[in-house]
Amino acid sequence: MVADAEGAAVMSPAEAREALHSTTRDLAATLAQLELATAELESAAGVLDALRDELRAGQRDVEAAHAELRRQGEAAHHTAAIMRATIATVDDAVVVVDHDGRIEQWNAAAVDVFGRLPETVVGRKVVARDLGLGDDVLAPGDHARPIVRDVSIAAPGRDERRWRVTAIGLFDAAGNRDGVVLVIVPTGR
Secondary structure, eight states: OEEEEEEEEEOOOHHHHOOOOHHHHHHHHHHHHHHHHHHHHHHHHHHHHHHHHHHHHHHHHHHHHHHHHHHHHHHHHOOOOOOHHHHHOOEEEEEEEEETBEEEEOOHHHHHHHHHOHHHHHSSSSOGGGGOHHHHHHHHHOOOOOEEEEEOOOTTTOOEEEEEEEEEEOOTTOOOOEEEEEEEEEOOO
């Protein structure tokens, strides 16, 4: 360092060149760090873009699955409505019992057979002997073939009559017994 005419310290040209080179090196190092940070940010942005694309694809898959489930639910609801209407209007007595032994459906012809109104039996647990049937008819099991029994049933205030009861097992998608449908037709006195 040298002093100027007023006594202030002034750099010599060599010192100024060295300071300039040092500053240039520092700026170059800072620039290299900025370039590295930029590259890392661009890489992170690429990862985020890929993740966003995956999330969008996942969202489309979820929306498609939701739409399919909605369609299947509507189809199941429609099928159930058809079955309820069919059971309600068929001339034979039909009783649907779920896997827990609760009556789900009881049509008008079943009222004639058993002398009980639907509101007194639907939703209630039933025992096979309450219906004049053997325990094997409603018992859980894997029998896929219908069970047919001829039974005598006396509705309240009426003589005993002979009926043919066909028990048809209901099965879920895994093949497990999920209930039973009883179809009851007269066979004579």
